[in-house]
Amino acid sequence: MATVIMVAGGCSSPDVNSSTAQHGMGYVDFYADDADNLYWDVTDLKTNKKVYFEFDPLEEPILRLAFKPGTYQLRVTFSNHIIDTPGTAEVDVSEGMITPVTVTLLPAGTALFKTKTTGWGSTYYGVYGRRTMITDHPSPSYEVALELRSPLPWQPKAQMPYFHPPAE
Numbered sequence: 001m002a003t004v005i006m007v008a009g010g011c012s013s014p015d016v017n018s019s020t021a022q023h024g025m026g027y028v029d030f031y032a033d034d035a036d037n038l039y040w041d042v043t044d045l046k047t048n049k050k051v052y053f054e055f056d057p058l059e060e061p062i063l064r065l066a067f068k069p070g071t072y073q074l075r076v077t078f079s080n081h082i083i084d085t086p087g088t089a090e091v092d093v094s095e096g097m098i099t100p101v102t103v104t105l106l107p108a109g110t111a112l113f114k115t116k117t118t119g120w121g122s123t124y125y126g127v128y129g130r131r132t133m134i135t136d137h138p139s140p141s142y143e144v145a146l147e148l149r150s151p152l153p154w155q156p157k158a159q160m161p162y163f164h165p166p167a168e
Contacts, residue, residue: 027065
C-alpha cells in the first residue's frame with residue numbers, strides 16, 4: 001500500500017513556465033544579461049524563507065516565481081559568486097500580472113578566499129609527516145542591483161520582451 005503525503009504551504013512556487021496563468025497567482029520575472037551562468041538564491045525577507053535556491057544555472061534566461069497577490073520583500077544573491085551586497089526589492093504582486101525585475105551584477109572589488117589542503121610530505125621542520133597548505137585566491141566580488149519594471153499581463157517566458165534565448 002502506497003501512501004502519498006502532500007505538503008502545501010508558503011506563498012510561492014519554484015521556477016514556473018506554465019501555458020496559462022494560474023488563478024489567484026501573480027508572478028515575478030528575474031532576468032540578467034548572464035543568467036545562464038548564475039546560481040540563483042532568492043529569499044522572502046518578511047518570512048525569512050528561501051523562495052528559490054538551485055546550485056545549477058537556469059535552463060532559460062528568466063527565473064519566474066509565482067506568488068499569491070501581495071507585497072513581498074525579496075533578496076537576490078548568487079551562490080556561485082562572491083556577493084558583497086545582495087539585491088533587495090519590495091515587489092507588489094498582482095493576480096495575473098508579471099512584475100519584471102532586471103538583475104545586474106556590479107563590480108565591487110576583489111575578495112580573497114582561502115583554501116586549505118592537507119597531505120603527507122616533508123614539513124616546515126624538515127621531518128616527514130602531515131602538512132597543511134593554505135592558499136589565498138583573489139576573486140572579483142559584486143553588488144547585486146535590482147530594478148523593478150512596470151507590471152505586464154501574463155505571457156509565456158519566450159514571449160516576454162526581455163526574453164533572449166541562451167547562447168549555444
